[in-house]
Amino acid sequence: MSAPSDPAVxxxxxxxxxxxxxxxxxxxxFKLHPLVIVNVSDHHTRVKAQAACSGDGTSAAPGxxxxxxxxxxxxxxxxxxxxxxxxxxxxxxxxxxLDRAFLEKKQExxxxxxxxxxxxxxYSTGSDVQDTDMQIHKALMDVNESPVYLLLNPAINLxxxxxxxxxxxxxxxxxxxxxQLIFVRANYTIETVEAERISVDHVAHLxxxxxxxxxxxxxxxxxxxxxxxxMLNSRVRVIHQYLVSMQKGDMPLDNSLLRQVSSLVRRLxxxxxxxxxxxxxxxxxxxxxxxxxxxxxxxxSTMNELVEKFxxxxxxxxxxxxxxxxxx
Amino acid sequence: xxxxxxxxxxxxTWELENSIPAASSxxxxxxxxxxxxxxxxxxxxxxxxxVNDPHHFCRAKISALALLKMVVxxxxxxxxxxxxLMQGKCEGDAIIVMDAxxxxxxxxxxxxNAQADAYEYMVEYSTINKQAGRLENVVGWYHSHPGYxxxxxxxxxxxxxxxxxxxxxxxxxxxxxxxxxxxxxxxIGAFRTYPKDYKPPDEPVSEYxxxxxxxxxxxxxxCKQYYPLDITYFKSSLDSHLLDLLWNKYWVNTLSSSPxxxxxxxxxxxxxxxxxxxxxxxxxxxxxxxxxxxPSQRKKEVMFCTIFCCVIxxx
Numbered sequence: 001m002s003a004p005s006d007p008a009v010x011x012x013x014x015x016x017x018x019x020x021x022x023x024x025x026x027x028x029x030f031k032l033h034p035l036v037i038v039n040v041s042d043h044h045t046r047v048k049a050q051a052a053c054s055g056d057g058t059s060a061a062p063g064x065x066x067x068x069x070x071x072x073x074x075x076x077x078x079x080x081x082x083x084x085x086x087x088x089x090x091x092x093x094x095x096x097x098l099d100r101a102f103l104e105k106k107q108e109x110x111x112x113x114x115x116x117x118x119x120x121x122x123y124s125t126g127s128d129v130q131d132t133d134m135q136i137h138k139a140l141m142d143v144n145e146s147p148v149y150l151l152l153n154p155a156i157n158l159x160x161x162x163x164x165x166x167x168x169x170x171x172x173x174x175x176x177x178x179x180q181l182i183f184v185r186a187n188y189t190i191e192t193v194e195a196e197r198i199s200v201d202h203v204a205h206l207x208x209x210x211x212x213x214x215x216x217x218x219x220x221x222x223x224x225x226x227x228x229x230x231m232l233n234s235r236v237r238v239i240h241q242y243l244v245s246m247q248k249g250d251m252p253l254d255n256s257l258l259r260q261v262s263s264l265v266r267r268l269x270x271x272x273x274x275x276x277x278x279x280x281x282x283x284x285x286x287x288x289x290x291x292x293x294x295x296x297x298x299x300x301s302t303m304n305e306l307v308e309k310f311x312x313x314x315x316x317x318x319x320x321x322x323x324x325x326x327x328x
Numbered sequence: 329x330x331x332x333x334x335x336x337x338x339x340x341t342w343e344l345e346n347s348i349p350a351a352s353s354x355x356x357x358x359x360x361x362x363x364x365x366x367x368x369x370x371x372x373x374x375x376x377x378x379v380n381d382p383h384h385f386c387r388a389k390i391s392a393l394a395l396l397k398m399v400v401x402x403x404x405x406x407x408x409x410x411x412x413l414m415q416g417k418c419e420g421d422a423i424i425v426m427d428a429x430x431x432x433x434x435x436x437x438x439x440x441n442a443q444a445d446a447y448e449y450m451v452e453y454s455t456i457n458k459q460a461g462r463l464e465n466v467v468g469w470y471h472s473h474p475g476y477x478x479x480x481x482x483x484x485x486x487x488x489x490x491x492x493x494x495x496x497x498x499x500x501x502x503x504x505x506x507x508x509x510x511x512x513x514x515x516i517g518a519f520r521t522y523p524k525d526y527k528p529p530d531e532p533v534s535e536y537x538x539x540x541x542x543x544x545x546x547x548x549x550x551c552k553q554y555y556p557l558d559i560t561y562f563k564s565s566l567d568s569h570l571l572d573l574l575w576n577k578y579w580v581n582t583l584s585s586s587p588x589x590x591x592x593x594x595x596x597x598x599x600x601x602x603x604x605x606x607x608x609x610x611x612x613x614x615x616x617x618x619x620x621x622x623p624s625q626r627k628k629e630v631m632f633c634t635i636f637c638c639v640i641x642x643x
Contacts, residue, residue: 034578035396037570042362042393042427045564047461049362068461088460102459109453112432114404156569163573190577194509194590195403196396197581202514203392203561204571221512228579290599 030148030167030188031082034200036072036123037165039086040152043068044125048154065154067091069124069136071103072150073110073117081148082191084117085110097139098122121148127155129168129183137170138181146170149183362426362564369417369465376496382526385557387422388499388518392563392571394428399514401430402472403505411471413450415457415464418497423518423557425499426464429453468499475506475594477537477547478517485550488521499557510591521554540601541608 048065069091074083087106090099107119122140124133129151140147146169153164168183175182192200201224239261245251246258394414401410412430416423431446454466469491471484480488480500491498504515539547563571 034574035400037574038393038396038567041564041566041570042391043461045566046362050461050463052363088457088462090460102456105452105456109449109456112449113401113430154566156566158569161573161576163570163577190574190581192578192581193400193403194585195399195505197578197585198508198512199396199399199514200571200574201582203395203563204568204575224582227575228582231576231579232583 026146026169026171026186027079028169028186029080030186031080031191032150032165032167032188033074033082033084033191033193034196036083036086036150037152037163038200040068040070040123040125040150041154043070043088044152044154065125067125069098069122071106071119072121072123072148073114074120075116075118076120081120083120083148083150085114086123089122098136103143119143119147121150123150123152125152125154127153134170134181134183137183148186365417379496382522383555385418385421385423385497385499385520388425388501388557388559389422390425390501390516390518390559390561391416391427392561392567394425395514395516395561397428397430398470398501398503398516399505399508401428402474402503403509405472405474405505407474407506409472409474411446411469413446413466414468414470414499414501415454415462416467417464418467423467423497423499425468425501427462428470466495467497468501470501470503472503472505474504475597476504476540476543477507478502478504478515479537479539479547480519480521480550480554481543481546482550485521485553488519488554489524492521492523500554506591506594510587510594512587516559518557518559519554520557538598538601540597541604 044065047068051066068088070086070088072083072086074081074085076082087110089106090102091097092099110117119140121144122136124136129149133149137147137149149168149170151166151168153166155164157164165188167186167188169186170181171184172179173182174180242251242257243261246253394416398412398414401412404410410430411433412428414425414428416425416427418424431449433446450466473479473481479502484500484502488498488500491500498520500519500521502517502519507515
């Protein structure tokens with residue numbers, strides 16, 4: 001359930017910094033879960049709040065929040081690297097290296113609860129990759145031979161559209177005759193489990209959780225779907241505009257993009273077989289039956305109440321006679 | 329880009345209508361909750377305002393991170409109940425949950441002392457976390473009831489009562505990952521038990537939820553021994569910013585999710601349970617000559633079950 005590649009975004013290649021401009025050529029696909037992002041952001045907020053409260057500005061430059069470090073864990077299946085979770089690490093301020101004993105203990109604890117996950121790499125906050133990061137990266141190589149480095153930019157920039165999260169890999173490049181390890185940026189997609197998506201949605205948009213009647217919840221849910229469809233519509237429009245301008249000759253012809261667009265278009269209609277129609281109609285009928293049953297029970301309950309009320313009023317007038325109501 | 333601005337406008341109107349306090353423009357105020365105040369904590373421990381008033385805590389504030397972690401952990405457990413601990417602090421009449429972590433024990437309905445096994449893990453985890461900057465203390469426990477709703481069973485009530493005697497302040501949270509996925513909204517409940525022999529004032533039942541027949545007795549016997557707390561959520565300024573941007577990436581998942589397919593098992597189970605309840609209602613109706621009262625209760629319950637299923641299907 002990962003998001004398909006967006007040809008519109010590809011038409012505006014991001015300008016990379018000097019050290020991490022090259023894009024990864026390893027061919028691995030990265031999938032990131034939102035839990036990791038919230039984890040890192042929470043870690044950063046906590047440390048920032050503590051530092052601000054204790055008035056300690058010695059370690060970091062004034063005005064700059066301190067950097068936080070941690071480990072990311074997940075699973076690698078074949079060419080797909082899926083990052084599920086993360087935990088905090090302690091950085092030794094003197095030597096600038098990670099505390100190994102701490103890492104090992106934490107790893108053990110997490111192995112007990114999530115036996116499938118193992119260390120995939122590490123994360124840090126900051127606006128850009130720093131030179132000291134390579135040392136930490138190399139140190140982690142004995143845990144995982146090709147770790148990933150996740151960088152989160154905690155600066156809140158209201159005009160930016162993209163997530164300030166970048167994933168970097170290390171690659172051996174020959175620079176000036178000597179092989180060196182440099183960071184290269186890798187693309188990633190956001191992957192969620194259904195439950196994760198619902199809770200992220202819930203917290204992000206502060207939907208009414210309790211006490212809301214079925215109607216308001218339905219409204220909230222439909223609003224979510226509506227905004228998703230709006231997004232889809234706007235993206236399709238961008239592609240359309242791009243194609244029109246290409247036709248007019250305003251934009252240079254890009255064959256690879258055109259191929260992607262044509263493959264997208266050819267995917268519709270998505271499903272057109274008799275078997276699908278049959279299954280779909282069966283599901284539809286099941287749903288309608290359930291709704292019917294619900295309405296049925298609703299009506300019978302209301303009718304029941306009406307009968308009770310009638311009984312009570314009728315009985316009051318005939319209580320003296322001691323007989324039962326006529327509606328029995 | 330116009331769509332995002334009109335979406336923002338729609339959200340603002342929604343927030344206004346539901347009188348949600350405008351997100352504080354000052355990020356520091358929003359993030360102040362993340363600060364750990366040692367002095368305030370020791371003061372609260374000494375004063376112990378909860379000793380005199382069994383209904384002292386009436387609100388629970390859960391952070392975005394804790395909620396996400398609990399739901400993901402509960403969902404990963406599948407149909408097995410899982411449990412974990414929550415860290416945070418208390419403030420006035422609210423218990424604030426900052427973080428949660430999972431415990432490597434599988435909770436079952438018959439194990440009362442599941443927590444004893446987990447103490448070692450908990451102590452190790454807490455000490456390690458203090459090094460990494462997580463200074464709060466354990467302030468509650470959570471566990472999951474996959475598929476049968478958010479309430480405290482008999483074992484849960486006795487565990488919680490024990491906790492509230494010895495490790496105050498303590499909060500019990502129950503998550504239902506199956507109903508979360510099927511209903512499309514987060515099923516979570518926060519509870520505190522009353523001390524033994526305390527007669528609570530008669531409060532009206534807040535929201536009806538369907539309980540499967542085989543658990544309904546356990547629910548009914550103990551439902552008066554605890555009370556629910558109001559849950560609100562909070563997130564930091566950076567969290568809100570990131571979550572807003574996250575929406576740009578996974579609106580696709582919203583469209584591509586199909587609750588009907590994902591919940592087939594659960595829905596089938598619910599319909600089965602519903603059939604049982606209908607049979608019971610019919611049986612009672614046939615046996616009683618007078619008093620439409622008895623079966624009507626049943627009918628009301630059946631009606632609510634079906635309406636619940638209806639809401640699922642509408643999603």
